[in-house]
Amino acid sequence: MTFIKRAIPLLLVLVSCGKKQDSILPLETKMTESVYSSVTIQPDSLYQVYAAVNGILDINLVEEGDLVAKGEPILQIINTSPKLNTENARLNVQLANENYQGSFAILRDIEDEMNAALLRFKNDSINFYRQENLWKQKIGSKLEYDTKKLNFELSTNQLQLLKTKYNRTKNELKTQLEQAKNSYKTSLINTKDFTVDSKINGKIYALLKNPGELVNTMEPIAAIGKEDIFLIEMLVDEVDIVKISLGLKALITLDAYGSDVFEAKISKIYPRKDERSQTFIIEAEFTAPPKVLYPGLSGEGNIIIAEKEKTLTIPKEYLIEGNKVNTSDGLMDVTIGLQNLDRVEILSGITKDTYLQKPEK
Structure with a gap:
């Protein structure tokens, strides 16, 4: 009987100790939220x-x-381009020049047609106006008058058509000559x-x-790139890119330098997403670069997007459904703020004196 009375209090103590092992109080600590990125070193202006x-x-x-x-x-x-191309280009220039202003130019043939048309126009003009004067005096037949009028109109139109043809052909030949000259100049460069x-x-x-x-x-x-100026090329996931802005601080570690941490600042954000990796490229500049850098050195970076020197935080594993915690009074809603890999900031809902129970898995 005595054994039973002593065993019951001992059991209560053990149960009580088991619960306290899973209970914690929130801590007031420094909180930093950052975005992770992979890092590659590249020379500036590469x-x-x-x-x-x-x-x-x-x-x-x-x-x-x-x-x-x-x-x-x-x-x-x-250059391995055949020199025949240059010779052909030279012949094209010669032909285009001959067509434009040579002794057998196409324009000269049109000029001869225009001179002949001008003579017909003058002759038809004289005959028409003479016949018109006679017709006004009631001399001659209506058929003779209409015939000379038609000849005059036809010769007028023919002369105008030849003038238009001459101007158009002249412009075309001039353009062809300039194009041939340009092709010849290009071929001369390419053969050297x-x-x-x-x-x-x-x-x-x-x-x-x-x-x-x-x-x-x-x-x-x-x-080719700059000798002593290096940039930090960082790949940021598309879900984090909206958090990044120019001037933010980044903490960089390079595989070649072990655990050494180098500070940098974001200097450029490329707006285009790489569809294959679903990442964005951003660039940062070292505040105080390592003594020796080589293109292609790789590492990791954390871009600091927010910092608080002292704020209420709890382990992430104590958070339930993203906005609740388990207390001695049951589930309570909380408002969260900054987050890092293992802790989350609590803005409201509990105090530093609130005991939290670890959620059961």
Whole structure:
């Protein structure tokens, strides 16, 4: 009998201790909400170099890692376009020039037709006005008058048509001559060896073709960027991009630098979404960059979108249905604010003295 009386209080204590192990109080802590992104380091002003003509790479005038000045030659291409194209273009210029102003020009033939038409017009004009005067004096027949009037009208129309034809043909031949000259100039450029120059003061990061390889206008042949200015390229999920704005602080870690954290600021947001990865590209600039950087270094970034030095927070796992918590008085609605990976800010609904029960799984 004595054993039973002692066992019951002990059981109550054990049950009570089990409940307290799952009860916590909210904490007032610093709260930071951030957006995660993957990170890749790229040189500023990095661009891919393309050839303006098809051909064979003759020689690379620089090596990867070399510094180059704007306008400095970096490689030489031998053009493989047939010189026959240039000769054909030259003959087209000659023919177009001959048609426009040569001794056998098309315009000269039209001028001869116009002169003949002008003579017929003058003759028909004289005959018509003479016959008209006679007809007014009741001399001659109506048929003779109508015939000379018709001839006069026909010769007038023919002369006007030839003048229009002359002006139109002249403009067409002039245009053809200019087009032929432009084609000839282009062919002259394309038949020469072509040298590719750097567009910026920078560094050669890649030479993508070896001497002797074919080069075309569709494939890059080199990559050039700034020597000592690097940008942080960050990929942000589409559900988070609306939270990002220019000037926000980002904390960057790079695989090459272990646990070191570098501060940066968002400098550019690209508005176009990559449909394959469903992400947006944004750029950031280091506040104090590492001493050594290389293109392609990868890492992770957290973009700080909100911070509070002291606020009421609870573990996320104690939140029920997104806006409720389990207390000693039952379920209570709460208003949440900032969130991070493991904690959530409570704006209203409970106090720092409210015990919370962990939800059952």
